[in-house]
Each structure stands twice: as C-alpha cells, then as structure tokens.
Amino acid sequence: MAPAPTPCLHQNIPHLPQQNPAAKFQKTRSRAVKGRSQQQRVTAVAEVNHVIQDTPAQTRRLVEANVPAGTPIVPPQDLPSRPRRNRRSVSFRNAVAENFLHPAHLILPVFVHDGEQNIPIASMPGVSRLGWRHGLIDSVAEARSYGVNQVVIFPKTPDHLKTRTAEEAFNPAGLAQRSIRLLKDTFPDLEVYTDVALDPYNSDGHDGIVRDDGVILNDETVEFLCRQAVSQARAGADVVSPSDMMDGRIGAIRRALDREGFTHVSIMAYTAKYASAFYGPFRDALASAPAAADGSSKRIIPPNKKTYQQDPANYREALRELRADEAEGADIVMVKPGMPYLDIIRLLRDNTTLPVSAYHVSGEYAMLKAAALQGWLNEEEAVLESLLSMRRAGADIILTYFASDAAKWMAGDRSPFIGGTKSGL
Structure with missing residues (x-):
C-alpha cells in the first residue's frame, strides 16, 4: 500500500x-x-x-x-505567470530588453577657449575648457575611438569681445567658427552640432538682447540668431541648435539657412528648455550667467531667464512649443534638462515622429560625479542607468558630458550596454 x-x-x-x-x-x-x-x-x-x-x-x-x-x-505556488522567468540570465535579459544604449546615441558637449592649455572646470570634475587647437582635437579623437562621433561646441568668449548686442556670435573668425572648421578639416565625417544663442557673447548674460527696462527683445534677437546660424553653417556645421527659446526662431533660421543654400543643415530645436537650477556648472564653464545690474545705472538686467525659458511647473506647455517647432521646420526636438524631466521626454516622444533628444545637463553631471568621488555611488553603473532611463523615456539622442566615459565603459564589455544588463548571473 x-x-x-x-x-x-x-x-x-x-x-x-x-x-x-x-x-x-x-x-x-x-x-x-x-x-x-x-x-x-x-x-x-x-x-x-x-x-x-x-x-x-x-x-x-x-x-x-x-x-x-x-x-x-x-x-x-500555482502561478500562471512568473515574470522572473524572463530575467533568468544575461543572455535572456538582453534578448528581451526593451531599450538599449549605444555610443551612437550620444553627443559629447565640448567647451572651448581661445588658448592653448586645457583649463579644468572646478564645478565639473573631469571636464575642462579645451584649448581649441589641440585639446579639442585630442578630446574628440578619444571620443571617436570609442564610437562617439557627434559633438556640440560651446565657446568661452573672452570678456572684451562681449557686447550688449552680441555681434561676436556671427563673427566669421570667431572662436566657434574656427573650432567648427578645424574639426571638419580634421574629422570630415564627424557630426558637428552648434549652439545658437547670444548668452556666450552677451555682456548681460542673456540669450537675447536686453532692453534698458529689462525686457528681452524677441524679434530683434531672432534676426541675430539667424545670422549666427548662417555663419556656423558656412564654417561647416552639420546641425545648428537654437537654445535661446525666442518665439519663431526655428522658422526664421530655417528660412535663412535655405536662402543661403544650406538646405542640408539640420536644426535641433531646444523645444522644451526649462528655467532650471541644474545649469549652474555650465554657466561657470562659459561665464554666461546673467550679469548683476550696475548700481550706478538705471538699466534693469533680469536676474534669471524665466521670461523665455519654460516654467518647471508646466507640462502641457511643452506640447505648444513642440507643435510650433514642428510646424517651423525643426529636424530634432530636445528636452533640457534630462532626468528631472523624463515625463516631458515621454510627452514629446508620444506626440511627434521627429527624433527626440535629451540634454543630461551640467548639474546632473556634477551631482553624479560628486557622489562617485565620495564613494557613495558606483559611477559607471549610476551613469549608465541614468542614460538608459532617458532612452527608456523616449530619447533617441542624449547630450552628455559622460559620453566618452560611457562609451569607454561599454567598450569594456563583450557587447554594448544593453537593457541595463552588463554582467552577472
């Protein structure tokens, strides 16, 4: 029995x-x-x-x-569904990963100055203002060796060249234009993006021309932005990137480029650029923060950029900006900053067929770097997870100061960083 x-x-x-x-x-x-x-x-x-x-x-x-x-x-347990079955191994996790990160998704922002030596930026450990002749070339060559073939140039304009109307922005012999030409001559297949805004050249530290009563002039600023974009295209830029947030500037720049024969030059619009507290280290790097008003003058200089950059409280407003930029001819639309605005990245992704880019900004870089230097975070894992989160939210392209490091970490594996899984059981 x-x-x-x-x-x-x-x-x-x-x-x-x-x-x-x-x-x-x-x-x-x-x-x-x-x-x-x-x-x-x-x-x-x-x-x-x-x-x-x-x-x-x-x-x-x-x-x-x-x-x-x-x-x-x-x-x-009598379970019809066990989600852990799809997580059982590296190979299987990679096979079913919904998103992945690759060096081709990254753009490296580079700060350049009109000198020979690289100058470290205290608020961005590991990042420097690069000497435009040599440091710039070395930095880009390293990024390319790991598969990053896109860069965006940010020039540190000498103070004596800054004016209230920022004409240096479209100087054919300006630092940005020289840097573009050098990069395209050295690396013909490199994708060079530029920044279109007046703040690096404006003695008032604003993206537009400041009237004496503190109003940022829109249409007058757009005229100079068009001249700036055309001068960058003449120097060899592949993509111009208006970051100023003036109304109507995408359409005006598109018409100006086409009129000058640059129909092949793309526009990456800073579509949803927020008036964020995460830009501090960037402004240190370029000395581009709004200037303090002179007490002896009756001029008013706004202490922030809230009359043209978006309010962090707003979500639906990004759709209005998106529709305008699409209608005016943008080729890529951007959300800035990145991680604090993952919901906005998803909003744009769900409402456009255009590529969506995200800017992993200087403040995000500084926080991760500082925590890693203190031993509070594993830098490699935290950075790659951060970048992957933006891809998951819907970003096709990511601008990040970690581009070279991230690509280097990926190259250290047998395959690109896929689906959050690099190694382990």
Whole structure:
C-alpha cells in the first residue's frame, strides 16, 4: 500500500554536512510523520490545509537546490505567470530588453577657449575648457575611438569681445567658427552640432538682447540668431541648435539657412528648455550667467531667464512649443534638462515622429560625479542607468558630458550596454 499523504510543513532542513542529502531529507520527513498530531499549517505561501504527495522528483528538487538550513519546505505556488522567468540570465535579459544604449546615441558637449592649455572646470570634475587647437582635437579623437562621433561646441568668449548686442556670435573668425572648421578639416565625417544663442557673447548674460527696462527683445534677437546660424553653417556645421527659446526662431533660421543654400543643415530645436537650477556648472564653464545690474545705472538686467525659458511647473506647455517647432521646420526636438524631466521626454516622444533628444545637463553631471568621488555611488553603473532611463523615456539622442566615459565603459564589455544588463548571473 502507498503511504498516506503527508501534509507539507514549514520545517527546517537539518544542517548535517556529513550526512547523505537523500538520507537527511528522509529523516526529516520521518520526524514529520511521527509528529503528525502537532502538524503546522502553511499559510505564508501554500494554501491552508493544502496536502501534497511526496515524490522522488520533489525530493530530488529539494535536496539538489542546496538551500540554506532553515529554509521552509513548501509546494510550488500555482502561478500562471512568473515574470522572473524572463530575467533568468544575461543572455535572456538582453534578448528581451526593451531599450538599449549605444555610443551612437550620444553627443559629447565640448567647451572651448581661445588658448592653448586645457583649463579644468572646478564645478565639473573631469571636464575642462579645451584649448581649441589641440585639446579639442585630442578630446574628440578619444571620443571617436570609442564610437562617439557627434559633438556640440560651446565657446568661452573672452570678456572684451562681449557686447550688449552680441555681434561676436556671427563673427566669421570667431572662436566657434574656427573650432567648427578645424574639426571638419580634421574629422570630415564627424557630426558637428552648434549652439545658437547670444548668452556666450552677451555682456548681460542673456540669450537675447536686453532692453534698458529689462525686457528681452524677441524679434530683434531672432534676426541675430539667424545670422549666427548662417555663419556656423558656412564654417561647416552639420546641425545648428537654437537654445535661446525666442518665439519663431526655428522658422526664421530655417528660412535663412535655405536662402543661403544650406538646405542640408539640420536644426535641433531646444523645444522644451526649462528655467532650471541644474545649469549652474555650465554657466561657470562659459561665464554666461546673467550679469548683476550696475548700481550706478538705471538699466534693469533680469536676474534669471524665466521670461523665455519654460516654467518647471508646466507640462502641457511643452506640447505648444513642440507643435510650433514642428510646424517651423525643426529636424530634432530636445528636452533640457534630462532626468528631472523624463515625463516631458515621454510627452514629446508620444506626440511627434521627429527624433527626440535629451540634454543630461551640467548639474546632473556634477551631482553624479560628486557622489562617485565620495564613494557613495558606483559611477559607471549610476551613469549608465541614468542614460538608459532617458532612452527608456523616449530619447533617441542624449547630450552628455559622460559620453566618452560611457562609451569607454561599454567598450569594456563583450557587447554594448544593453537593457541595463552588463554582467552577472
């Protein structure tokens, strides 16, 4: 006769290292049978009063699992769906990954200055103002060696060249224009993006021309932005990137480029650029923060950029900016900053067929770098997770100061960083 069914008990597996595993299991089971009058009911995982029949297969499964002493013996849950099955190995996780990160998705922002030596930026450890002749070339060559073939140029304009109307922005011999020409001459297949805004050249530190009463002039600023974009295209820029947030500037720049024969030059619009607190280190790098008003003058200089950059409180407003930029001829639309605005990246992704870019800005870089330097974060894992989060939100392209490092970390693996899984069981 077959033995009577034995209730499944929460029992500890005895810790007997020298004993045969099968004999150990049998001994445990025998004690349970003898103490049947004091049976425990399993309520944590198994059904109450659920009784199972011991089988050789079940015995084998328990003894071969090499579970720690004290592990309860319970029947398998009756689950039609077990999501962990799709996470069981590196290969399988990579096979079903919904998003991935590759060096081709990254743009490296570079700060250049009109000098020979690289100058470290204190608020951005590991980032420098690059000497435009040599440091710039070395930095871009390194990025390309790891598969990053897109850069965006930000020039540190000497103070003596800054004016209230920022004409240096479209000087054919200006620092940005010289840097573009040098990069295209050195690396013809490099994709060079530029910044279209007046703040690096404006003595008032604003993206537009400031009237004496503090109003940022829109249409007059757009005229100079058009001249700036055309001068960059003449120097060899592949993509011009208006970051100023003036109304109507995308359409005006598109018409100006086309009129001058630059129909092949793309526009990456800073579509949803927020008046964010995360830009501080960038403004240190370029000395482009709004200037303090002169106490002896009656001029008003706004202390921030909130009359033209978006309010961080607003979500729907980004759709209005998106529709305008699409209608005016943008080729790529951007959200800036990146991680604090993942919802806005998703909003744009769900409402346009255009590529969406995200800017992993200087403040985000500084926070991650500082935490890593303190040993509070694993820099590689935290950075790659941050970048992947923007891809997951819908970004096709990411501007990040970590571009070279991220690509280097990817190159250290057997395959690109895919789906958040690099190594492990």
